[in-house]
Amino acid sequence: MSWIDPEFPRTAEPSDLVGRVLGLNPGMLTGPGTNTYLVGRADPILIDTGAGVPDYVPLFEGYLRRRGWTRPAQIVLTHRHRDHMGGVAPLGDRFPGIRVSKMIFKDAGLPEGIHDLRDGQRIQGDGVTLVPVHTPGHASDHLCYYLPEEQALFTGDLILGGSTTVIPDEDGDLGQYLDSLRRVQALGVRRIYPAHGPVIEDAPAKIQEYLDHRMLRERQILAALGNGARTIPEMVKAIYADVPEALHGHAAMSVHSHLKKLKREGRVLEEPLAGAPSRWTEASGVRQ
Numbered sequence: 001m002s003w004i005d006p007e008f009p010r011t012a013e014p015s016d017l018v019g020r021v022l023g024l025n026p027g028m029l030t031g032p033g034t035n036t037y038l039v040g041r042a043d044p045i046l047i048d049t050g051a052g053v054p055d056y057v058p059l060f061e062g063y064l065r066r067r068g069w070t071r072p073a074q075i076v077l078t079h080r081h082r083d084h085m086g087g088v089a090p091l092g093d094r095f096p097g098i099r100v101s102k103m104i105f106k107d108a109g110l111p112e113g114i115h116d117l118r119d120g121q122r123i124q125g126d127g128v129t130l131v132p133v134h135t136p137g138h139a140s141d142h143l144c145y146y147l148p149e150e151q152a153l154f155t156g157d158l159i160l161g162g163s164t165t166v167i168p169d170e171d172g173d174l175g176q177y178l179d180s181l182r183r184v185q186a187l188g189v190r191r192i193y194p195a196h197g198p199v200i201e202d203a204p205a206k207i208q209e210y211l212d213h214r215m216l217r218e219r220q221i222l223a224a225l226g227n228g229a230r231t232i233p234e235m236v237k238a239i240y241a242d243v244p245e246a247l248h249g250h251a252a253m254s255v256h257s258h259l260k261k262l263k264r265e266g267r268v269l270e271e272p273l274a275g276a277p278s279r280w281t282e283a284s285g286v287r288q
């Protein structure tokens with residue numbers, strides 16, 4: 001997959017206020033790996049911590065030294081997924097007493113001592129402000145962080161550089177995800193710092209592209225239903241003909257997220273079957 005870019009820089013300074021250290025956890029879902037961001041002119045705030053890969057902490061320390069910094073002022077997290085908070089424990093060992101915050105929401109089994117952070121609860125750094133924006137859809141506890149000094153947004157996994165976001169079956173919700181995209185669209189953001197992949201310079205275009213992409217999928221699903229596809233595997237076959245089979249599991253999850261949204265809107269009907277995939281049909285009289 002092209003978005004697992006082996007040449008992706010391990011560290012970078014995308015702006016005067018923002019430094020970046022790569023989590024060193026490349027993969028199909030993480031691209032080149034999770035980006036961790038250091039925000040501020042001095043005593044930087046760290047956004048996300050990577051997956052807990054052993055080589056990350058030495059890379060992180062080397063980067064701090066090069067910038068003349070001794071430690072991050074505090075850590076804030078975008079959401080609970082392992083590739084974002086796996087580094088909390090090793091960084092806590094290396095920087096004892098460091099404050100770690102996230103939005104605590106439907107969380108079980110969080111490490112001890114994590115502070116709750118709410119939508120709109122501003123964090124002041126050196127020459128920077130971070131404003132948490134609750135943006136569920138990929139994960140119910142998901143926060144983006146708005147940086148007014150640059151009209152920039154740290155999007156976590158809401159928007160990625162080089163791929164689309166997975167809407168997991170259990171904790172994801174496509175309807176909420178689209179609402180979150182519209183919410184950040186209304187912020188008037190210019191630049192996006194995603195948790196995976198390169199900086200996105202034209203934020204409005206990318207947000208619109210993300211919305212358009214989901215709308216296209218919805219039309220494709222309704223068309224597949226119109227053409228007689230009844231089960232998710234049949235729909236995946238019709239819509240993802242040009243996508244390698246290895247990714248059909250994720251495609252099925254994506255189709256399911258759309259069907260759940262359409263069902264809630266009363267536009268499709270689900271007929272659950274014991275021991276077989278549900279059969280789906282368009283609700284009669286409803287035409288998109």
Ligand SMILES: [Zn+2]
Pocket residue numbers: 079081138139157
């Ligand atoms: Zn995630």
